[in-house]
Amino acid sequence: MQQIAKDFLTRCFAPGETIALLLRSECDGKMRQRVVTLEQATDVRYLNWLAYQNHHGVNLYAAANPLRSGSRRRTKESIIAVRHIYIDIDVDGDARLAALRASDGVPVPSAILSTSPGKYQALWRVEGFDFATQEDMLKRLASAFGGDPACTDCNRVLRIPGFYNWKYTPAHCVAVEYPSDATYRPADFRLPESSEFAALPLRRNTRLNGSHKDTHSEHDWAWACHELAQGKDAHKLTHLLAEHRSDKPNPLYYAQRTIDIASARQWLLEGAPLEDVITMLQVRRDAELPAAQCCARAREIATTAQRMISRKKFA
Known part of the structure; x- marks a missing residue:
């Protein structure tokens, strides 16, 4: 703390x-x-x-x-x-x-x-x-x-x-x-005047309305969920995704977060307790991050995945 x-x-x-x-x-x-x-x-x-x-x-x-x-x-x-x-x-x-x-x-x-x-x-x-x-x-x-x-x-x-x-x-x-x-x-910072916020350009043409086609990030998310469900190694998937998304400002951070949230979601759907999911995320990244930061990050990712599941249930 x-x-x-x-x-x-x-x-x-x-x-x-x-x-x-x-x-x-x-x-x-x-x-x-x-x-x-x-x-x-x-x-x-x-x-x-x-x-x-x-x-x-x-x-x-x-x-x-x-x-x-x-x-x-x-x-x-x-x-x-x-x-x-x-x-x-x-x-x-x-x-x-x-x-x-x-x-x-x-x-x-x-x-x-x-x-x-x-x-x-x-x-x-x-x-x-x-x-x-x-x-x-x-x-x-x-x-x-x-x-x-x-x-x-x-x-x-x-x-x-x-x-x-x-x-x-x-x-x-x-x-x-x-x-x-x-x-x-x-x-x-390339933001227009307050009165001009009709539509900000999004990275890789991402849109936020409900009728858009799948974005690159959504494809990444679907791919990560599929590969993890097939039992693929999370560390290998992280590096593959980071190489694939070199357009991102921080590809490794993006890949780690995508794979870890997808993993947490899968574990929770399989019935793993939240605290166990947090522990598994910590173990996965403990060699890459300081202990205190790793713990806080694991808890935030696990609770994010938990909220994603809850929103689906009550949608």
């Missing part, structure tokens, strides 16, 4: 930077704010304290951008630089995240947080943005992909992965994946 949070904060901020943390009690709504350096926030004793607070029903957040040294509050004026572009997807999350992944208008996200079932926050690590450009881009993202229009401030907070979201019963452990290590500039 603490290691996942530490990895996330270390990826998001540079050594010596000042960051803002927000602690909100789910039971009474009381909020506390802490302004600390990255080193303080990632110290083992401080992380243990945060874990203690979270264990007792406190939701944990971090500001998306660093603060000026000496700041005491998380105000717009205290933000020193734009470090992230982000979107908060609260409604129809799986479909809207799929549209975001498929779009040619945005690069591959630096991080995707699963904040609760079917709800996500996507972040892009950026440079070269001023505050006005960032705010405009946040509005464009929200308009393009159905994100929360309120999440367009430079001092916005995001949930910290590795900790529990106590808004739900049972509490949901916030998971994270890192599709890209790139740092992006304004030119990498």
